[in-house]
Amino acid sequence: SQTIHQWPATLVQPVGSPLSLECTVEGTSNPNLYWYRQAAGRGLQLLFYSVGIGQISSEVPQNLSASRPQDRQFILSSKKLLLSDSGFYLCAWGQGAVSYEQYFGPGTRLTVT
Amino acid sequence: AQTVTQSQPEMSVQEAETVTLSCTYDTSESDYYLFWYKQPPSRQMILVIRQEAYKQQNATENRFSVNFQKAAKSFSLKISDSQLGDAAMYFCAYRSAPRGSQGNLIFGKGTKLSVKP
Numbered sequence: 001s002q003t004i005h006q007w008p009a010t011l012v013q014p015v016g017s018p019l020s021l022e023c024t025v026e027g028t029s030n031p032n033l034y035w036y037r038q039a040a041g042r043g044l045q046l047l048f049y050s051v052g053i054g055q056i057s058s059e060v061p062q063n064l065s066a067s068r069p070q071d072r073q074f075i076l077s078s079k080k081l082l083l084s085d086s087g088f089y090l091c092a093w094g095q096g097a098v099s100y101e102q103y104f105g106p107g108t109r110l111t112v113t
Numbered sequence: 114a115q116t117v118t119q120s121q122p123e124m125s126v127q128e129a130e131t132v133t134l135s136c137t138y139d140t141s142e143s144d145y146y147l148f149w150y151k152q153p154p155s156r157q158m159i160l161v162i163r164q165e166a167y168k169q170q171n172a173t174e175n176r177f178s179v180n181f182q183k184a185a186k187s188f189s190l191k192i193s194d195s196q197l198g199d200a201a202m203y204f205c206a207y208r209s210a211p212r213g214s215q216g217n218l219i220f221g222k223g224t225k226l227s228v229k230p
Contacts, residue, residue, distance in 0.1 A: 043220040100146045104158035
């Protein structure tokens with residue numbers, strides 16, 4: 001069966017510091033991968049998605065970036081965090097045309113101080 | 114652009130009773146998918162049920178069922194025999210059909226469901 005992992009689970013970082021969140025998927029190959037952000041009391045906002053290694057599409061202009069160095073690894077990064085980057089970050093995977101659902105990881109709670 | 118609207122920020126139901134959560138969406142596409150996700154206090158998003166727009170039959174998963182009204186662009190979730198474990202945020206989501214689409218989900222803002230013992 002497929003599983004999706006995210007780490008760290010929680011993170012407290014000062015403004016201006018770098019960020020690296022990691023997401024890995026097991027039990028499937030060539031998944032579509034997604035990064036979402038959920039601000040307090042709001043729905044999910046898509047940040048990035050990837051259909052293959054090295055292929056990244058950005059949905060929202062920001063100081064975040066994403067990379068996909070391996071088929072089942074998706075990384076969210078920032079060189080300098082802003083206060084507005086605080087939130088709950090969720091990684092998800094889907095199988096595109098094979099099935100239409102997306103399955104989510106446990107998430108990372110990021111607090112920028 | 115597609116939008117998803119959940120007009121009920123909060124709902125409450127008595128244990129063992131039935132509750133219906135509302136969702137409307139706006140799209141000019143004819144082929145798409147709709148989903149309900151549950152986010153319990155752990156905050157992990159869990160898929161509850163999905164509906165393909167080309168199917169007239171409403172989807173059902175155990176105690177969860179939907180009322181899909183394509184012409185009205187309405188997609189409500191009915192939870193029967195509510196249990197304490199059903200307490201969570203519920204999100205309605207829209208996805209374009211895969212042809213020419215990367216499958217991005219568009220979410221509503223959610224409905225917080227409380228279950229009273």
